[in-house]
Amino acid sequence: MAANQTKKMQLTFEQIRQIEAEHGSPCYIFDEEAFRKNYDDIVKAFSGRYERFILAYSYKTNYIPYLCGIIREKGGWAEVVSRLEYDLALKVGQDPAKIIFNGPVKCYEDIELALANKSIVNLDAMYEVDYVTKYAREHPDEQVRVGLRINIDLSDEASLSQIQDQFKVGRFGFDLEDIEQAASRLTASENIVVNSLHGHSTTPGRSVKCYEVIARMLCDAAERYFAQTVEYINVGGGIYGYIPPEMRWTEVPTFDDYAGAVCGVMNASDWARKHQPRLVLEPGVAMVANALSFVTKVVSTKTIRGKLFVTVDGSAFHVKPTFHRVNQPHRIISAQSTDSRQRFSVVGSTCMEKDYLLTDIVDVMPHRGDYIKIDSVGAYTVVLSPDFIYLSPAIVVNKGGRWCGIRRRQTFDDMFGCYSFDF
Ligand SMILES: Cc1ncc(COP(=O)(O)O)c(C=O)c1O
Structure with a gap:
């Protein structure tokens, strides 16, 4: 049995009839043990290799508040991509400093709230740079910390795109060529520093190799542009979890395989060894499928x-x-x-x-x-x-x-x- 599999409950006809009588039909059944085990197994695989590890659960994959509450209780972080999800994280009692706010569309009020709450905000486009500089102007006594999502080219050796649905170019984050411009616009304000680099990509193959590339690109960019200020290297989500044998169409990497690759890069980077950033993973499917x-x-x-x-x-x-x-x-x-x-x-x-x-x-x-x-x-x-x-x-x-x-x-x-x- 694969490491991250739990034994499924064998419900009887009578038990289901009882569930139907109380809750109606059809009905979803949540396997809390499997969810908790996924969390524990991912954390064990990564933090065993790189101690300063954070699991930030990707809310969008399944934001049943009960699940989000388990993440909070276990000390996990929330990864949200909209104000709706941000407000949900607050409502389930998530410490705002343990919320990562990603996503391509945020309004000024969203950014204002998240920065005031000391959440991690990863910017996706230049219009958000303007919002952050506006916030910094309006709060001259605050040290404003903000992150950038970097668009990483994951084409393979044969120039084949690894992006979801075979798009040649992914649409999220800043092109590497624009990082310098974003950085200089942000750091022109004395009270702004870039504290996080984010590199999520949804790849159909979910290959270990992609995570190695992402981790390396983020460490290199941190060393080159923000060596003294980056505290978070965020490789995003997208890893495989436990896939039942009947659903496998390919070799499925384990949590240990992903952790070995990403933490290997972190431990080999001179910059990461010196600055000890926190490593963030944002699993969704692997936590809840x-x-x-x-x-x-x-x-x-x-x-x-x-x-x-x-x-x-x-x-x-x-x-x-x-x-x-x-x-x-x-x-x-x-x-x-x-x-x-x-x-x-x-x-x-x-x-x-x-x-x-x-x-x-x-x-x-x-x-x-x-x-x-x-x-x-x-x-x-x-x-x-x-x-x-x-x-x-x-x-x-x-x-x-x-x-x-x-x-x-x-x-x-x-x-x-x-x-x-x-x-
Ligand atoms: C920024 C970000 N983080 C994490 C995830 C979670 O990905 P997955 O559910 O494949 O692990 C996604 C999904 O698209 C995402 O966009």
């Missing part, structure tokens, strides 16, 4: 021109809002045991033809009223599911044998309360 399951109820089964369809009360939006075609691990949970295995697809409750939760699987054929549990649905589901045709499901966690709601099922008023009914 395997920590959420989705339980959905079978509404009907039918055969159309020889193809078997099982229609459920959930939809693809709940398990794969990007509509990828990889089948996540799943289990049919039936009222009566049967061993008749067949090939079928599990299709959802919306009116979209492409609403497939599972495609062409061979498994025990479920009946109306049975349940299907789909695992590894924690990343970019809860945050990306639209209010589409149905109300959003509850999310539950097991606490001492009881299933407690960490989000109740949405109501009609939750959904339509912000619309006008004055016609």
